[in-house]
Structures are given as structure tokens and as C-alpha cells.
Amino acid sequence: MQAVISAIEYDLPEGMLTNDMLGAEFPEWSVEKIEEKIGIGVRRIAAKDECASDMGIRAAEKHFASGACNREDIDYLLFCTQSPDYFLPTTACIMQDRLGLSKSCGALDFNLGCSGYIYGLGLAKGLIETGQARHLLLITAETYSKHIHPGDKSVRTLFGDAAAATLIQSSDDAEMKIGPFVYGTDGSGGKNLIVPTGGFRTPRSDESAQVVDDEQGNLRSQDNLYMNGSEIFTFTLRTIPKSVKELLSLSGKSLEDIDLFVFHQANKFMLEHLRKKLNVPEDKFYMSFKNYGNTVSSTIPIALKDAQSEGKLKSGDLVMLVGFGVGYSWGATLLHWV
């Protein structure tokens, strides 16, 4: 028994943040230069009353509408988010009800960011191949825009909101379709991509809501998302090439055996540098952040769906997925696309 990705759908909120809009708000900034560097044209932004779960539900509904599966067949829901509806109950439980899934369906949230899709595939594979689930929905959804201070151009430029729903089912195929996996964690980097308050370690207060100007002219409070870009970049340089090599050696494959590389779509600058460092030819290195920005755990499924729609991902292709970011947390795996 093998776990297989049978379909991917995604959903984007209607709100848009374009480079022209950012340029109007931050006139001291060269919009052209930023666009050239990071390659992002538009970020999609959730409405005030629109949660990650709402987008996730819309993405999942597309599977039922397309006939990819019946809602009553879904027997497990994995929901990856760092933007839950509540502290409790579990957002996945609320989604089970809203999606009209069976009451014999398992459902859980897991909190990961840019590595979340890889971990979700790992969990899904475990659940399916041990016979605990047969038709599983892995939903990734994020509204980082709600964590970001409007005056923080450093992160507003990069992140966009989105959700993706990946349908993973059991197949009688003998050949492995997802895996092997390489995982990694280094919690010492947690402070470099963080919303410092709002949990129990540091509850929100009038003091934590004080907005301060960092030395680069970005405004934020302790209640907002903070990212140390150079720490994140150097973490990526230290970690990702090593993980790619580990995955290749674990699977007995060489770089040339891989038909398509789909990395976490952080931005053009980071991906282009990683691509060159790894010596991956441009035509095998998929990029799809231009119209979305960095959508955290949904970048990889969105890229897979887009690559498939554009004919760049075909049945039989061997695909390498690599996710990395907040935690620090990272993971990599191979897909035999069916």
C-alpha cells in the first residue's frame, strides 16, 4: 500500500497588495529594485474577517466540486497553520463540521510554517501506509498578513496569504510515490522568525503593543511578526544544500535524475542563489511566487498545481520538494508524480 497525491487545489483571498501600492505607502523605496530582486509582483491579502480556515475550506471544497473525491470518503484531515481560529478548539475539528466530513474522520492541527508541507506529507504517508487512513486531506493555510504591522515593509513585501488542499489517498501500487524523507530542526533559530507575544510565555499587554522603529525604518511591536532576514538567509545556505545531498544519497538518486525541483517559494533572490549553488538548471527549477508572494506552508502545493497546469510537471516525473523556515524547521522529500 502506498500513499499517493491524487489532486491539489488552492484558494487565494481577493485582497491584493501590489508593488505600486507599496511604493505609494513607502515613497523612499525603489519599487523597481525590490521587484527585480525578490521577483514578487502581487501578494494576496485576507480580509479582516477572513481566516486561514476559511480559505482552507474553499480549497477543499474544490476537490468535492471537481469530483476528485466525495466528502463522505475523507477519513482524516490534517491542518497545517500558524494562524488558527482559536487557541482551542482545534481548527481542524471546526473544519470537519464546516466541510460536512464524516464523524468517523480523524482531524488535527499541526503548527509549522514553510516546512509544513513536507511534514504534512510525512504524516499523511505514515497514516495511510499503516492503514489508519485511506482518503486524507492535507490543508495548509496561512494569514501572516494579520501578524504583520502595516509599517513593516520588510515583511509586507514578502508574505502573502493563501491556502492549499492536497488530497492524498492509498493506492495498491507497489512502488513508493512519496519519500524518502529528510527532516531537520534547530530551535536555537526560533527567535529569528517570531511573533514574540500572544502565547503564554509573553502575554500581550499595553507594553508589548508599543510600536517601535527598527534601524531600517520598519515599524512593528512585540505583537507583530519579526524576521531577521540575514539570519534566515544564512540558515538556509548552511542547511538546504546539505539536506538536498542527504536526500539524494538516501534515495540513491543523482541531481540529474530529478525532473523538477520545487523548493519553498520564499522569493527570487533566495531561490536563485540556492539554484546556482546547487547547480540546478533553470528549466528544472520551478518558481511561482510572482502572483502570490511567500504563502508559507502553501507555496509548494501551489507551485505543484501551477507546474502541472503549465505542463511542466507530468505523470512519471520525479520531483524534489524542499521546505525550510520558521522554527528553524526543514524537510525534503521526493515525489513520483502520478
Add this chain to the structure above:
Amino acid sequence: MKKSEFYRELEEVLEADSGSISGDEVLADFDAWDSLAVLTFIAMVDEKFEVTLTASKLALVKTVTDLVALLGDKITV
């Protein structure tokens, strides 16, 4: 890499005129030395020297001379 070659690479990162850097410059005096330029510098060093800088050390750097010191014997006279 020779120090003079390093200066030319740095001029590109800082969008400065060719030949304008000679070592004593204070990085904060360059308008272009922003968070994006720091990333570009890290990427350049990774590519040309195969060295991944420590971001926390780089954050303490004030002058061009400090950048040279960061790379130690990777830069020759």
C-alpha cells in the same frame, strides 16, 4: 581574492562608482547599505568565497575594513 577585487565586488553590492571604495568607508554612509544589500553581500561571499558568514557577526560590522577582517585570510593584499 585580492583586496582590490573585493572592493570592486563590494562596489557592486553598494551600487557605488567603480574605484570609489578604498577601505576606510563607513557602511552606514552608503544609502544602498540596507537589509537587502546585506543579503546580497552574504550571497556574494557565499558564491565567490564559499563561506557562509555569521549574520550576527555581520550585524556588528561598521566599516569596509571590518568586512575585510571578517573574511580573514580569504582576502590577500
